[in-house]
Structures are given as C-alpha cells and as structure tokens.
Amino acid sequence: MATISQWVAGARLRTLPIVIAPVVIGTAAAIGPDGRIHWVRALLALAVGLLLQIGVNYSNDYSDGIRGTDEDRVGPMRLTGSGAAAPKHVRNAAFTCFGLAAVFGLLLVVLSSAWPLLLVGVAAIFAAWGYTGGKNPYGYRGWGDVYVFIFFGLVATMGTTYTQINRITEASLIGAIGTGLIGTALLMANNVRDIPTDKPVGKMTLAVRLGDRLARISYVVMVAVSIVLPVLLTNDYPWMWLVLAAFLVAIRPCWLMLREADLARLVPVLKQTGILNMVYALLFSVAVALQYLV
Template identity: 60%
Template sequence: MATVGQWISGARLRTLPMAVAPVIIGTAAAFDMGALHWGRAVLAAVVALLLQIGVNYANDYSDGIRGTDEVRVGPLRLVGSGVVKPSHVKMAAFAALGLAMVAGLALVIVSQAWWLLLVGAGAVLAAWGYTGGKNPYGYMGLGDVFVFFFFGPVATLGTTFTQAGSVNAAAVLGSISTGLIAVALLMANNVRDIPTDTEVGKRTLAVRLGDRNARLSYVVMLALSLALMLFIAPGKPWILLVLLLIPFMLMPSWIMLTGKKAKNLIPVLQQTGLLNLGFSVLFAVAMVLTAL
C-alpha cells in the first residue's frame, strides 16, 4: 500500500503553481477593472488546483499502463513504479476531476456565466485526453498547444470574466505570458524525457523539435513572457516590476542551454513553476500599485 507521502508525490505538487498563476493574474485584471470578487477567485483557484491534480493522476495512470514510465528519470510515478494499483490511481484522477466539476459549477452559478459550462467540460476532457484514451494528443505533440490554451487564456480570462463580466488588454496579455511559462515548464519536462519518450513512440513537441531546438524554445518562451508586458507598460508602468524575474530566469535557462543530462533538468521544473508564480504575483502587485 502506498504511503501518504507517495500519493502526495504522485500529485506532483511542483506543478501546482502553474494552476494558481493564471487565477492570480485573472483576479488582478478584474481588480484593475474595479470588479474584484474574492469568493469567485477562491472558487476559480479550487477548480484550477483540482484540475491540475486530476490531470497529474490521469497522466500517471495512462502512462503507467502503457509502459511509458517503466524507465523514468524524475519524481515517483505511482503506476509505473508499481506501488499503487492502476485502478486506484484512475479513481483518484476521477475524484479530483469530479470535485473540480462541482467547484466549477458553483462558480458558474454565482457568476451566471453559463457558457463557461462548455469550457469546463472541455477542460475536463482535455485533462483526460492528454495521455488517456486510444489517441492521446500528448503523444502526438499537441500537449504544448493544449497546455498553453487551458493554462493561459482559458484559466486567466475565465477567472477575469467570472468576476468582471468582461476582459481587458492586461488580462489578455497576462494570459498569454503565463501560458508561455506553463509551456516552458512542460518543454523542460519533455526534454528530460526525450530518450524514453522516443523509445515508446511518444512524439511530444520536444521529440519532434529535437533536443537542441527544444531547449532553445524554453528560453525563447520565457523571454517572450516578459517582453509582452512592454505593451502594457505605457499605461501601467508598474508592470515593469516583472523584469525583476530576469535574474531568476538565468539559471534554468543556462541549465537548458548547456545540455545538462536528464537528472540535472529536474530542478528546472520547480524553478519554472516558481517563475510562473512570481510572474503572477508581480503582475498583481503592479495592478494594485497602478490603482493607488
């Protein structure tokens, strides 16, 4: 029987900043529009966190039964390591996704944004379809597209809309930036797994680009996430606070560009997640200072 610590490890907590960051940005944009609703912000955060945990368990289950994780460098995989029965991990994934749906329904009811039910259903299907089903899109190199879409514009603009009833330029550009950082995290993860993914036929975007180009794309995405904020700066100069992240982007970028081995890329995942969280916090601070 797996320990509580192993279940927590399987939930991959280091990926959770990727879920929280768009909610912080979306809420900050709503505040900038004079429409902050803390209750709805909390509900959006609960939905995002449960979806992320659900997709992590779903990936653990699907990759595990396919044998993708039999030889793996990185955090513990519950099914691949054999410490938990596949059916139990599958149930954990369904439980998290089910709770996310309940929280999402509550958010839709209080915001009266009924069309978001379709978006929520799409998010749940995307969470399962990443590595699950007969033709998982994550195995075809489309995972990066879906991660950008759902952890960028969908999560950020959905959060803003449920509070303000509309979105603004800051929300849109912020959503693109956080989406790029989320994809950068996924790219770092997939660069680490290029050898094993290639062997099992998992054609991620990193595999398709090749090791060198995939590593370079990581740096480009981080740079673009900050560069986009320059378009907001003329009206909101405090947004330039995000440039404080540049020194913290240098180390993970250096590790990626210098071609470190798979095990050396593991810290990059946590560093990138924290960069996304830092970006969202500085974005929020900028919105608050602009309003003063």
C-alpha cells in the same frame, strides 16, 4: 498499497504554480478603480485549477504507466509505473479530482453568472483526460503543449477575470499569454528530460519532434517572450516595467536548459520554472494594483 507521501508525490505539487499563477493574474487583471475583488470566486477558480492539474497528473501517471512509458523514467516517482499503487486506484483518483473540479466549477459559474464557461469547463475536463488517456492521446502526438497554453494559460487567466467582472480585459489577455508561455515552458522542460524514454515507446511530444537542442532553445524563447510581453501594457499600467525583474529568476533555469547535458540534473528546472511563474504573477499583479494605489 501506496502511502500518503507517495500519493502526494504522485500529485506532483511542483507543477501546481501552473494553475495558481493564472488565477492570481486573472484576478488582478479584473481590478478596477474601486479595487474590488470577489474573493470567493477567486478561491473557487483556484480550486478548479488545482483539482484539474492534480487530476491531469494522476491521469498521466495512470495512462503512461499502463502503456509502459514510465518503466525507466527519470525524475519524480510514478505511482503506476513503480507499482506503488494499482492502476485502477490512480485512475479513480484522477476521476475524483475531475469530478470535484466540475462541482466547484459549476458553483463558480452560478455565483458569477458566467454561463458560457460551462462549455469551456466541460471541454477542459475532457481535454485533461485525453492528454494521455484513451486510445488516441493527443499528448503522444505533440499537442500537449497547445493544451497547456490554452487551458492553463488563456482559459484559466481570462476565465478568472470573466468570473470577476463578466468581461475580458487587455491586461487579462496579455497576462494569459505570458503565464501560458511559462506553463508551456515548464512542460517543455519536463519533456526534454523524458526524450530518451518517450521516443522509443512512441510518445512523440513536441520536445521529441523538435529534438533536444531546439526544444531547449524553445524553453528559453518562451520564457523571454513571456517576461517582455507585459511591456505592451505600460501605457495603461506604467508599473508593468516591474515584470522585467522576473529575468533575474529566469537566469538559472535557462542556463541549465541550455548547458546541462545530464538529463537527471534538469529535474530542478521544474521547480525553478514554477517559482518563475509565481514571481511573474506577483509582479504582474503588483503592477496592476499600483496603477490604482499610487
């Protein structure tokens, strides 16, 4: 039976910035001259995102484990693949997270009257399971990166803004694309590390399809574009130039992705990319807030 620490490790907490950052950006993008923020709605959006991400991590652990994909995995431990937990327990943990995400999501929709998001929420849950679960997981065909960009970039960010003010802003759209690219870069870093074990078992991630070198370059391109993109908002938000400071945080992971041949030494890139996403979200939010405070 898996210990609590092993369950926590299986939740892969280093991936959680992928959902925290878009909620922060989406909330900031909804700020107007009155500076009003619906904190309860923001916290509910955060809860939905965290539960979906943890659910995805457990779901991937279960599905990859029963397929044998994780038998020789480099990086964080896997509950199913290592035999620390029974597959059905890991699967049930994933379903529990998805169920709780649905409950919090429904409450958020009711409080914000954002009824169109009901269908989006249902789609997000089915997409989370279908990533590596079921008979034809799209994550095994290279579509996982698209899933991350759409649901943990566009949907998470703009959905948060919509639940705040019932409309989408230009800042929300640009922020969504930016944080979505960083989240996709994080997945790319993870999949580059796993190319040697994914390819033999038929898990054709985008990293496998691109090959090691191009996949590494794509990581750097996504990070660079995400950081430069907010400059488009400087006419309305002059302080958005601050986001360029995120390049200082991006130097180390980009260097590792381009230069480090030892795949095991790419593991820290996940944490570094998560930190980059949080710094990006903070700088973006500060730039929006300063527009109304200075």
